[in-house]
Amino acid sequence: MAKEKKMVEQITSMEEDFAQWYTDVVLKADLIDYTSVKGCMVIKPAGYALWERIQQEVDRRFKETGVENVYLPVFIPEGLLQKEKDHVEGFAPEVAWVTHGGLNPLQERLCVRPTSETLFCDFYKNEVESYRDLPKVYNQWCSVVRWEKETRPFLRSREFLWQEGHTAHATAEEAEERTVQMLNVYANFCEEVLAIPVIKGQKSEKEKFAGAEATYTIEALMHDGKALQSGTSHNFGDGFAKAFGIQYTSKDNKLEYVHQTSWGLSTRIIGAIIMVHGDDSGLVLPPKIAPCQVMIVPVMQKKEGVLEKAAELKDKLSAYRVKVDDSDKNPGWKFAEQEMRGIPLRVEIGPRDIEANKALVVRRDTGEKIEVSLDEIDTRIGELLDTIQKDMYEKALKHREENTHVAKNWDEFLDIINNKQGFIKAMWCGETECEEAIKEETSATTRCMPFVQENLGDVCVHCGKPAHKMMYFGRAY
Amino acid sequence: MAKEKKMVEQITSMEEDFAQWYTDVVLKADLIDYTSVKGCMVIKPAGYALWERIQQEVDRRFKETGVENVYLPVFIPEGLLQKEKDHVEGFAPEVAWVTHGGLNPLQERLCVRPTSETLFCDFYKNEVESYRDLPKVYNQWCSVVRWEKETRPFLRSREFLWQEGHTAHATAEEAEERTVQMLNVYANFCEEVLAIPVIKGQKSEKEKFAGAEATYTIEALMHDGKALQSGTSHNFGDGFAKAFGIQYTSKDNKLEYVHQTSWGLSTRIIGAIIMVHGDDSGLVLPPKIAPCQVMIVPVMQKKEGVLEKAAELKDKLSAYRVKVDDSDKNPGWKFAEQEMRGIPLRVEIGPRDIEANKALVVRRDTGEKIEVSLDEIDTRIGELLDTIQKDMYEKALKHREENTHVAKNWDEFLDIINNKQGFIKAMWCGETECEEAIKEETSATTRCMPFVQENLGDVCVHCGKPAHKMMYFGRAY
Numbered sequence: 001m002a003k004e005k006k007m008v009e010q011i012t013s014m015e016e017d018f019a020q021w022y023t024d025v026v027l028k029a030d031l032i033d034y035t036s037v038k039g040c041m042v043i044k045p046a047g048y049a050l051w052e053r054i055q056q057e058v059d060r061r062f063k064e065t066g067v068e069n070v071y072l073p074v075f076i077p078e079g080l081l082q083k084e085k086d087h088v089e090g091f092a093p094e095v096a097w098v099t100h101g102g103l104n105p106l107q108e109r110l111c112v113r114p115t116s117e118t119l120f121c122d123f124y125k126n127e128v129e130s131y132r133d134l135p136k137v138y139n140q141w142c143s144v145v146r147w148e149k150e151t152r153p154f155l156r157s158r159e160f161l162w163q164e165g166h167t168a169h170a171t172a173e174e175a176e177e178r179t180v181q182m183l184n185v186y187a188n189f190c191e192e193v194l195a196i197p198v199i200k201g202q203k204s205e206k207e208k209f210a211g212a213e214a215t216y217t218i219e220a221l222m223h224d225g226k227a228l229q230s231g232t233s234h235n236f237g238d239g240f241a242k243a244f245g246i247q248y249t250s251k252d253n254k255l256e257y258v259h260q261t262s263w264g265l266s267t268r269i270i271g272a273i274i275m276v277h278g279d280d281s282g283l284v285l286p287p288k289i290a291p292c293q294v295m296i297v298p299v300m301q302k303k304e305g306v307l308e309k310a311a312e313l314k315d316k317l318s319a320y321r322v323k324v325d326d327s328d329k330n331p332g333w334k335f336a337e338q339e340m341r342g343i344p345l346r347v348e349i350g351p352r353d354i355e356a357n358k359a360l361v362v363r364r365d366t367g368e369k370i371e372v373s374l375d376e377i378d379t380r381i382g383e384l385l386d387t388i389q390k391d392m393y394e395k396a397l398k399h400r401e402e403n404t405h406v407a408k409n410w411d412e413f414l415d416i417i418n419n420k421q422g423f424i425k426a427m428w429c430g431e432t433e434c435e436e437a438i439k440e441e442t443s444a445t446t447r448c449m450p451f452v453q454e455n456l457g458d459v460c461v462h463c464g465k466p467a468h469k470m471m472y473f474g475r476a477y
Numbered sequence: 478m479a480k481e482k483k484m485v486e487q488i489t490s491m492e493e494d495f496a497q498w499y500t501d502v503v504l505k506a507d508l509i510d511y512t513s514v515k516g517c518m519v520i521k522p523a524g525y526a527l528w529e530r531i532q533q534e535v536d537r538r539f540k541e542t543g544v545e546n547v548y549l550p551v552f553i554p555e556g557l558l559q560k561e562k563d564h565v566e567g568f569a570p571e572v573a574w575v576t577h578g579g580l581n582p583l584q585e586r587l588c589v590r591p592t593s594e595t596l597f598c599d600f601y602k603n604e605v606e607s608y609r610d611l612p613k614v615y616n617q618w619c620s621v622v623r624w625e626k627e628t629r630p631f632l633r634s635r636e637f638l639w640q641e642g643h644t645a646h647a648t649a650e651e652a653e654e655r656t657v658q659m660l661n662v663y664a665n666f667c668e669e670v671l672a673i674p675v676i677k678g679q680k681s682e683k684e685k686f687a688g689a690e691a692t693y694t695i696e697a698l699m700h701d702g703k704a705l706q707s708g709t710s711h712n713f714g715d716g717f718a719k720a721f722g723i724q725y726t727s728k729d730n731k732l733e734y735v736h737q738t739s740w741g742l743s744t745r746i747i748g749a750i751i752m753v754h755g756d757d758s759g760l761v762l763p764p765k766i767a768p769c770q771v772m773i774v775p776v777m778q779k780k781e782g783v784l785e786k787a788a789e790l791k792d793k794l795s796a797y798r799v800k801v802d803d804s805d806k807n808p809g810w811k812f813a814e815q816e817m818r819g820i821p822l823r824v825e826i827g828p829r830d831i832e833a834n835k836a837l838v839v840r841r842d843t844g845e846k847i848e849v850s851l852d853e854i855d856t857r858i859g860e861l862l863d864t865i866q867k868d869m870y871e872k873a874l875k876h877r878e879e880n881t882h883v884a885k886n887w888d889e890f891l892d893i894i895n896n897k898q899g900f901i902k903a904m905w906c907g908e909t910e911c912e913e914a915i916k917e918e919t920s921a922t923t924r925c926m927p928f929v930q931e932n933l934g935d936v937c938v939h940c941g942k943p944a945h946k947m948m949y950f951g952r953a954y
Binding site: 033035049052071073100101126142145147 | 513517518519520521522525526529547548549550551552553557571577579580587589596600615620622638
């Protein structure tokens with residue numbers, strides 16, 4: 001009991017210390033544990049079940065667009081990593097190097113993949129001969145390693161799980177279309193399933209992926225007003241194809257370079273779920289992603305018939321992901337535990353409820369308690385889950401709208417960054433030097449040039465030079 | 478066209494050169510490709526789809542027994558690997574060592590996990606305090622690395638995909654029960670889904686897992702008469718618990734060590750599917766595991782109405798995993814291609830069939846051609862898939878029975894090993910020295926002491942000492 005008590009008591013409030021609140025939730029909701037391997041984490045059953053649900057939903061959406069899954073090696077020979085200049089510069093400083101296999105030193109070092117563009121290029125070079133072999137629309141679910149100095153569970157760790165899609169196309173147009181298509185898959189998944197509204201847009205030259213022509217991103221706003229890059233999709237043009245010699249014979253018998261894309265979504269998105277929806281009682285999971293949607297808690301479960309009724313109720317609710325907590329903890333602890341774990345609905349049922357042919361249903365997101373007749377509980381639970389999903393999205397959207405500000409000049413920008421929180425929309429000149437100065441002065445970074453532009457003026461908010469693009473700025477994870 | 482032609486022509490016959498036949502099938506059925514990373518392979522869409530089906534089937538069976546999935550780091554610090562003496566001796570010679578993170582040398586080397594017993598122990602040490610925390614029944618799906626000198630696709634590669642289950646229990650009995658339970662999950666999966674009959678039994682002291690008290694195995698017989706270890710389940714007793722200090726407080730408030738198990742099944746099983754069921758036309762997939770069960774091939778597809786009818790048929794067969802091959806290859810090539818890929822049923826439909834309201838259904842396993850009325854094709858396809866599944870199992874079982882021999886003395890043993898192929902059942906003394914001598918003289922190894930024992934005498938087939946156990950011997954992959 002001592003252990004359970006701690007779980008509920010020790011959580012820091014969001015207002016007091018958001019970073020500590022995050023760490024508390026991640027640990028107390030049993031999502032992860034630290035390990036002896038510095039910067040790496042154990043993803044525990046509650047955390048991994050969430051990732052499995054994410055995988056199922058995302059993988060299904062991928063396959064509907066024609067994606068096929070493959071698996072490429074965990075290692076990249078040093079020579080292969082070096083083939084594309086910008087790419088190696090971006091990744092070499094943060095990879096883990098394997099230098100020995102068994103008892104012998106290797107002739108060539110291998111890095112543990114930080115991302116697999118180079119391996120896919122090496123593969124496509126042999127796979128693609130004719131226009132008939134195109135497009136290749138492959139994806140892999142795997143772990144990648146990046147030797148980060150400072151780590152935080154889900155948000156930044158030395159190893160993380162993700163999917164990385166890599167495609168090859170005959171034309172630049174088709175590659176661009178696929179880049180945007182996959183960004184839309186991510187955006188729809190986030191909004192429809194995770195109830196997280198996102199801004200779709202393009203990264204600046206400075207922030208784009210190492211080796212890409214253009215990087216598109218979805219950006220979400222966390223509860224503390226900081227932004228989180230939640231998924232990216234890159235158009236490589238034919239840069240990698242030229243570096244690796246990936247050519248095909250076209251219909252009119254010419255040798256052409258392929259055009260490539262890549263796109264990724266990682267366990268980082270679990271950090272977004274926590275920081276968008278969580279509250280001072282812990283995690284709050286949107287019903288569509290919750291591994292368990294409904295927890296039935298028998299009250300006075302030792303009384304005759306209570307556990308039987310709970311089991312019967314579980315069967316009745318089999319259209320949903322439902323469990324019965326019949327452990328020997330007392331109901332109060334069970335309630336707190338399930339709140340911590342973010343289960344969308346709790347159904348309390350005790351002897352009096354049974355007598356009155358009803359149950360008490362409690363919403364995790366609002367705490368609202370609703371008496372429901374057992375005759376109609378099946379339909380009502382379905383309606384409530386839909387309502388919660390919708391309400392959680394609306395709440396997150398409202399939070400983002402209330403925390404998105406327009407800065408027409410640098411004074412306004414400074415006022416917002418110093419006294420408010422959230423996104424700042426402003427016109428920007430597009431120059432890296434100016435972007436770096438803004439970051440230096442305010443620690444705000446360019447998040448994205450949204451696909452849906454607004455005209456807020458014609459000069460850069462910082463340097464006053466002509467500006468044609470509206471940029472979202474923000475402090476970010 | 479040139480490329481497709483090669484695919485079908487170049488396959489070596491099984492009788493001529495089984496090893497070359499295997500390599501041909503693996504490549505021509507588009508399961509894998511070689512890579513620039515020596516000893517590692519690309520698992521291509523057809524191969525990975527097979528692994529995804531295996532994962533689904535196995536994972537569902539796991540979860541029915543209460544298994545929860547987790548994810549632990551890809552790295553093991555050298556000090557952690559060394560904690561259990563037998564274990565480190567078994568694995569240290571074949572691991573890949575990471576010595577640098579980014580630009581800096583590491584203070585302690587990390588190996589890329591060859592298996593994760595040590596990480597799970599390190600994790601359980603913190604997770605388990607009281608008997609209430611037990612059992613822990615966790616599993617992870619991941620890749621592991623073993624620095625093999627000679628590699629073959631699926632059978633032995635430097636990196637492979639697998640699941641590894643790791644459990645901790647309060648009592649030795651419970652651990653033993655779980656060890657056997659998981660072996661049975663593997664055996665049932667192999668027999669029911671993969672149509673591969675297996676022998677369940679115990680490994681010798683020499684062949685057991687490094688650090689285990691007992692290793693149980695399922696052994697299958699390949700078409701060429703060699704055995705393949707197809708899944709293993711280990712009982713660790715409290716050996717690892719003592720090395721890592723994993724203790725819990727029992728109900729009567731005593732400190733006790735936990736008892737542990739681990740069990741794994743890998744992409745190696747794909748090698749078994751190929752070598753048990755394949756033939757000179759390529760892969761033959763059991764319907765229950767085939768990613769595509771039925772391929773509809775339109776004949777004279779340019780004629781009006783043919784493609785429409787094929788699409789209609791696909792809808793009608795939506796209870797199965799069905800595709801239409803409407804590519805511009807000619808039907809002959811399509812037939813050969815689908816035979817190579819092992820698709821259980823082919824449905825041919827052309828203008829004449831449509832007129833006669835029928836289709837020609839062709840079984841991959843027997844080549845049998847069956848005319849089926851379109852009115853009853855849905856039911857007939859279901860029946861045929863069931864029949865194929867059953868027939869493939871029966872055929873594999875018959876092959877194993879015909880290639881399982883009893884040796885009552887050493888002359889018989891030598892006669893079988895030199896003139897026949899397959900399993901040899903014989904009484905064995907149980908001593909490692911004797912086992913090594915048998916291997917030296919015949920290259921046959923101990924496969925397992927089957928759970929179902931037969932009494933074939935009372936002395937060892939090789940050394941003549943008293944023997945109480947019947948052992949399966951065989952040459953093995």
